[in-house]
Amino acid sequence: xxxxxxxxxxxxxxxDHAIRPRRALPRWLTSPLAARLTSYVxxxxxxxxxxxxxxxxxxxxxxxxxLVGEVAEGHLVSNFAVTLxxxxxxxxxxxxxxxxxxxxxxxxxxxxxxxxxxxxVGLAIPAVIWALLxxxxxxxxxxxxxxxxxxxxVPFVTVNVAQGVRAIDPRLGHMSAAFGVPASRRLRxxxxxxxxxxxxxxIRFAVMSGWNGILLSEWFxxxxxxxxxxxxxxDANRMPGFxxxxxxxxxxxxxxxxxxxxxxxxxxxxxxDGDAAGTTDIVTERV
Amino acid sequence: xxxVTIDKLRKVFPTAxxxxxxxxxxxxxxxxxxxxxxxxxSGCGKTTLLNIVSGVECPSAGEVSxxxxxxxxxxxxxxQEPRLLPWRSILDNMLYVQRTRDDATVERCRNxxxxxxxxxxxxxxxxxxxxxxxxxxxIARAFSVEPDLLLMDEPFSHLDAITARxxxxxxxxxxxxxxxxxxxxxxxxxxxxxxxxxxxVLAPGGRLHELIPVTLERPRRASDVAVARLKADILGRFEQxxxxxxxxx
Numbered sequence: 001x002x003x004x005x006x007x008x009x010x011x012x013x014x015x016d017h018a019i020r021p022r023r024a025l026p027r028w029l030t031s032p033l034a035a036r037l038t039s040y041v042x043x044x045x046x047x048x049x050x051x052x053x054x055x056x057x058x059x060x061x062x063x064x065x066x067l068v069g070e071v072a073e074g075h076l077v078s079n080f081a082v083t084l085x086x087x088x089x090x091x092x093x094x095x096x097x098x099x100x101x102x103x104x105x106x107x108x109x110x111x112x113x114x115x116x117x118x119x120x121v122g123l124a125i126p127a128v129i130w131a132l133l134x135x136x137x138x139x140x141x142x143x144x145x146x147x148x149x150x151x152x153x154v155p156f157v158t159v160n161v162a163q164g165v166r167a168i169d170p171r172l173g174h175m176s177a178a179f180g181v182p183a184s185r186r187l188r189x190x191x192x193x194x195x196x197x198x199x200x201x202x203i204r205f206a207v208m209s210g211w212n213g214i215l216l217s218e219w220f221x222x223x224x225x226x227x228x229x230x231x232x233x234x235d236a237n238r239m240p241g242f243x244x245x246x247x248x249x250x251x252x253x254x255x256x257x258x259x260x261x262x263x264x265x266x267x268x269x270x271x272x273d274g275d276a277a278g279t280t281d282i283v284t285e286r287v
Numbered sequence: 288x289x290x291v292t293i294d295k296l297r298k299v300f301p302t303a304x305x306x307x308x309x310x311x312x313x314x315x316x317x318x319x320x321x322x323x324x325x326x327x328x329s330g331c332g333k334t335t336l337l338n339i340v341s342g343v344e345c346p347s348a349g350e351v352s353x354x355x356x357x358x359x360x361x362x363x364x365x366x367q368e369p370r371l372l373p374w375r376s377i378l379d380n381m382l383y384v385q386r387t388r389d390d391a392t393v394e395r396c397r398n399x400x401x402x403x404x405x406x407x408x409x410x411x412x413x414x415x416x417x418x419x420x421x422x423x424x425x426i427a428r429a430f431s432v433e434p435d436l437l438l439m440d441e442p443f444s445h446l447d448a449i450t451a452r453x454x455x456x457x458x459x460x461x462x463x464x465x466x467x468x469x470x471x472x473x474x475x476x477x478x479x480x481x482x483x484x485x486x487x488v489l490a491p492g493g494r495l496h497e498l499i500p501v502t503l504e505r506p507r508r509a510s511d512v513a514v515a516r517l518k519a520d521i522l523g524r525f526e527q528x529x530x531x532x533x534x535x536x
Contacts, residue, residue, distance in 0.1 A: 171370050178341045178364040179384035179432065189383050193374040 058240040066244040075229060076248070083225040086142055087214050090149025094206055098154045099199065102161020103191060112162070122155030127213035135221030145217040145225065152213035153206035160205065164198025165191065204257065211253060289355040289435035289468045291317040291340065296349035298335050298493070309335040310493040312349070317485075320466045324479035326521075327489035327496070333472040335493075337364075337438050340470060355435040361386075363434030363467075365442040369421035371413040371428075378409035381428050399427040403457060419450035426454070430461060439471045443478065452509065455481060459506055476525070480518045481507050488524075496528060 028034060044060055051059035058066075070076040101119070104111040130151040134144040168191065176186050218227025226245060233241025298310040310332040317323045325333045338344040340351050341362055353360040371380045381396035382388055400409060403423040405416075413421050422442060429437055442458075443451035459482060462469065473479050479486045483501050490496035499521060503513050 171366070171368070172372065174343055175364065175366065175370040176384075177343050178338075178362065178438070180342075180362070181384055185383065189372060189375060189379075193372070196374075 056239060058243055062240050063244045063247055066240045067248060070229075070241075070244065079224060079226050079229045080248075083145075083214060083218065083227065086145045086225065087149055087210065090146040090214065091153060091203075091206065091210055093146075094150045094153035094210065095157055095199070095203060097150070098157020098202065098206070099161050099195075101154070101158040102163075102195075102202075103165055103187075105158065105162035106165025115158075119155050119158050122151070123159060125151075127152040127209055128216050130213055131216035131220055134217055138221075140221050140223055144221045145214045145227075148213040148217035149210040153210040156205040156209055157199070157202040160198045160202030161195055164195030167198075168194045207256060208253070211249070215249065288319050289353050289360045290319045291436060291468065291470070292350075292352045292354070293317075293336075293340075294350045294352070296336070296339065296351060297347050298332065298339060298344070299347045308493055310339075310346075313489070313493065313495045314349075315487055315495060315498060317468060317470060320468055321484045322462060322469045322471065322482055323485045323487060324471045324473055324483040325487045325489060326473060326476060326479050328491055329474065331489040331491050332493035333489060334440055336489075337440050337470060337472055340436070341438055353436060360435040361432055363429030363432050363437045365425050365429045365437070365439040367441045367444055369413065369418075369425040371421060371424060373413050376410050376412055377405065377416070377424050380413070380424065381431050384428060384432055386432075395433070396427075396431045399431040400424070402430075402461060403427045419446055419454065422446060422450075422454065423457070426458065426461075430465065430467075434467060437467045437469045439469065441472055441474065444474070455509075456506075458482065463505060476521050477509055477514070477518050480514050480521065481509055486521065488521075488528075490528060497524065 047060055051057045051062075067076065101115060105115050105119070106112075127148065130148045131144075134147045134151070138144040138147060172190055172194075173186075176190060181190075214225075215227040215230070218225035219231045222228045226249065230242055230245035233245065293316070294314050296310050296313045297308070299306040299308050313332075313336070325336060327333055335344065339346050340353070341364055355361070371377070372383060375383065377400065378393070378396060381400070382392065385392050385396070397406075397409060400406060403426055405420060405423050405427060408416060408420065408424070413424070416424065422445075426442065429439070443454055446454065455478060462482075471479070471482060480501060480503075486499040486501060488496040488499065501517065503511070503517065507514050509515075
């Protein structure tokens, strides 16, 4: 007896097991932007709650009105301008020194042996120590805050850049050597673009560390700037004044981090997805 | 144009156990405008030899001299992988290795891109091109420096058979037009027969085994009977070499 096998189309299962699109929440509710906004609102609500419970903790509205007052009297803009100027000078010098040291450490074993441990010590010293030391060295004025920014930012730039240089594909160096490409051109077209991502990561850490440094330095040894103004209200025992400036620092750092650095990084890494015209959305790893 | 003389060359890489001999007392000469292939099993020192000739590595003993009619020899190098700077456009990658950056140089680079079939790709980034196109760019880059000596290290080994065949044909055309002195490393005997004037066979241990002149007419194709016959003959010699090795072991 022969059995006849029939090939029937696979059964599609009962309706109970049917695969349907999952009913999802609306996109706007689950997006990263929504999550971020929720975190801001939650923070504000928590703040309001704490302010209601403790009278030594000013409410968001009180802080805002205090800041408006500082703006109206011109203190916010003038002090912020002074600090930003010092911070900018310090960061620029720190990035230049850090990139040079990082390239040396990443490229030469001798330089690594000589500089690496010094840099680790630099990383380990907190910004407050540099702020105190710089104030004792240079007294009141612009120099102490600038030097504090440099000293607290350089180790972060150095360590990241050195890591970036070590990660450069050695085959590209070999190619450059085989074609006899001069060192200056190699630096400009091979090393610097290759470490750009690491420099951005470095600047991000350095901005955080440097900002800490400048606030502390102005707190201890300046007669102008946002750190000094925060201390002014602290000494006057005016809680809303002190916290208003703290909130201002936080908002400023968030804006720098989310806005400025992110946008520059995005532009610099167009080549990663090979999109020369920049017509598609660029996937950039956040640095 | 250049004549290459390799004289009693030896290269030893230091290892924990004393040293690994990559090239052992190798001497031969490459005539001006000659296409020479280096053939041999993996680890017989082909790439090391190329790196020494390019000046990237130093020999442990012996000497390589490149006579380029009185001036310092200009060297072009095509690698196994394209080795393009990913953050520079194709044209900028070509300019990266040039001595000058004037209009004539840019024009020359564009010409070589056109010769390898990459017209219109000047402003693209490497990631926007296929593997075959990137390798073409690598070949154009090497030719565009107008080298006295062109070094090629298994340039088609990472490509699929069809792309490799088309690039080989392109390379042969380009070489017939320019007649550069070429050192071409390959493990593919057919490729060596198709392209070379002379085949240098290196044996395991980095020793020179044999020099085989190839006098077949050009342009050659892999499907030509004479090419296939010579390939079979050389493979036969390889088998003998392996048998001798087994006997001595």
